[in-house]
Amino acid sequence: QLAESEETMRVTLDVAEEGIWQWHTEDKRIHHNKKWNSIMGFDDTGSHGFQEFVNFVHPEDQGKIQKSWEDIFIKHQPYSIEYRVILPEGKTIWIEDRGIPILSKSGEIERVIGSMIDITRYRETQRQLYLEKEILQATLLSVGDILIATDVEGGIYMMNPAAERETGCK
Numbered sequence: 001q002l003a004e005s006e007e008t009m010r011v012t013l014d015v016a017e018e019g020i021w022q023w024h025t026e027d028k029r030i031h032h033n034k035k036w037n038s039i040m041g042f043d044d045t046g047s048h049g050f051q052e053f054v055n056f057v058h059p060e061d062q063g064k065i066q067k068s069w070e071d072i073f074i075k076h077q078p079y080s081i082e083y084r085v086i087l088p089e090g091k092t093i094w095i096e097d098r099g100i101p102i103l104s105k106s107g108e109i110e111r112v113i114g115s116m117i118d119i120t121r122y123r124e125t126q127r128q129l130y131l132e133k134e135i136l137q138a139t140l141l142s143v144g145d146i147l148i149a150t151d152v153e154g155g156i157y158m159m160n161p162a163a164e165r166e167t168g169c170k
Helices: 002-016 034-040 050-054 059-073 120-142 161-167
Strands: 019-024 029-032 047-049 079-086 092-103 109-118 148-150 156-159
Touching: 019 034, 034 109, 047 050, 050 059, 059 079, 059 092, 059 109, 092 120, 156 161
Parallel strands: none
Antiparallel strands: 019 029, 019 109, 029 047, 079 092, 092 109, 148 156
16 A cells, blocks of 8 residues: 555656655755656756755855745744756756755654746746736837726726826826
8 A cells, every 4th residue: 555655646746747855864965856857957866965956046046045944944934935946058947946844753853845846937928928018018008099998897997198188187
């Protein structure tokens, strides 16, 4: 039953496309699954030290990593953060990372378990939508015709300058 349960968990994690990691107190190393390696662009590396990982984190995001580990080790609180990683080939990706401390009966951290997923496509889609919204808004505001946008209940949520001049409302 244990083997079946482990296989079910392994398949579930593969379907979820999550990289799973654990930090162990005994060796102070982070151990991870194959998906973690795949996301990070590594071969079959089974473990690494904390600083080895931080070296791949974008310099502007390394403070987030340090704070998340302070939350774990000082406050014994889980964390959930997004940050950029620079892969070995030089490409930058976005990661969503979560971690939770596992405490002993005496309240000491035995290990930390976490998961990560590559959210690069999601972040790029967000950026594209933001740019399209900005272009559309700039276009609508510069049109010489009167434009008034309302919600389904008739409440006005946008007027271009021509509409403001014509109606006398801001």
